[in-house]
Amino acid sequence: FDIDALGVIESQDDSHFPAHEGFASVNYGMMHACGHDGHATIGLGVARVLSEIKDSLHGTVKLIFQPAEEGVRGAKSIVAHGHLDDADYVIGNHIGGFGTYGDAYFIPGSGGNMATTKLDVWFHGASAHASGSPHLGHNAIQAAAACTMNLYAIPRHGAGASRVNVGTIQAGTGRNVIADVAKMEMEVRGKTTEIKDYMEEHTRKVIKACAEMYDCTYEIKVMGGAQTAESDPELMARVKRVIEEHMEYKVADYIPQPGGGSEDVTYMMHRVQEHGGQATFFRSFCKTDGPAHSRVFNFDEVVMPRVVRVFASVVYDIMK
Known part of the structure; x- marks a missing residue:
């Protein structure tokens, strides 16, 4: 769960939902313009759900709240400190607006990041x-x-x-x-x-x-x-199956895209994959205001409980 903000001056216009509701950034020149405040909230939600079912889980769960994704620095440091050395799976997520995948709420993995x-x-x-x-x-x-x-x-x-x-x-x-x-x-x-x-x-x-x-x-x-990285087909298939079997959310197959974004979660994925583990970076979609990294960006908060449910359900499916 990446948690850092961006060097963007957030809109204070009343039409900007966070400003209207009183939760826009209080630090001038810094803004959550890429959904990472949502990611942090999702991580806390996953922690709460998993703590409630911990007696049903067999193994160790690590919840990683990653700093410095926007400068692609944080994940490399986390890997260097050995936090992924004993991991058999790593699962990441990013929220974003509807687009290539139509009205699908999820794709079970991704790759091709620059x-x-x-x-x-x-x-x-x-x-x-x-x-x-x-x-x-x-x-x-x-x-x-x-x-x-x-x-x-x-x-x-x-x-x-x-x-x-x-x-x-x-x-x-x-x-x-x-x-x-x-x-x-x-x-x-x-x-x-x-x-x-x-x-x-x-x-x-x-x-x-x-x-x-x-x-x-x-x-x-x-x-x-x-780095570049690709999600493992086996773990993508598991994520898709869990969503289809237990939830009403529409999930689409991942289709490689020519997009130019970069994600440093790829360091974590590589670390787990190189010692035989599996990794995926699934995507979740919702209505958004403005493009990511803009001063008017906002996302529909309904996406957060959906992602919590997917994370917790996949972890349970692996560790039950």
Whole structure:
């Protein structure tokens, strides 16, 4: 259950349901714009249900409340600390709006998430008077600007989809000063880990070349990342069977999609799968307001008890 918020300024308009009802974010510039507040609530609901039937369960259940999904950092740390080393199954979920699967409430698994690396990049130059002595300066803004344009010119990989994006550039101290520092926050993605690695390799070449072009130095810091992963057919079949046998919810078969999203739950899935376990990342659908990551995003709360029921029922089916 991922629990982190996003750096989004939430709408305070009365037409925005959380604002109208008085539960919009109280932390300016931070917002639950991807449903993770719902995920946290679902996790607590699952904990309550499983505690009520604990005498019927044979084995150990771990409920993982994961931080830092949006920067794809949290899951890797959880795996590194060994929390999945003894797990035979890992089951994750994300809520979202109706779309490709029509009026289905669930798909029992998913895959094809893009591998990604998140990078912070700094160009370091030398400041100088922009008119009096520009020849003494080394313009970090020029390096960052050239880098941005050339990153989007990286040749795409023939084996699958790839992405590059510079999301922020911060630089400069005044209109008449040659900027000595510029910072970029950026990401690369690939349909496979190999394609992502290709994009990252070329990104690093572009950064190095643009720094040299403007007599700047540079530094790169990896801020997060995620792998690709596929849900196990056997566990997907179990999830679908449990829903169909015990619930009235419509469930559709997972169909691989060309979407460009990334999820770091893939680290948990890989860890369990590599020692013979099974993993799935099922999806749940409901009515939503606005697109995810927007300042007006909201979801129909009816989805939460549905997902609690699915989680608890699948755990019971495995451990009864």
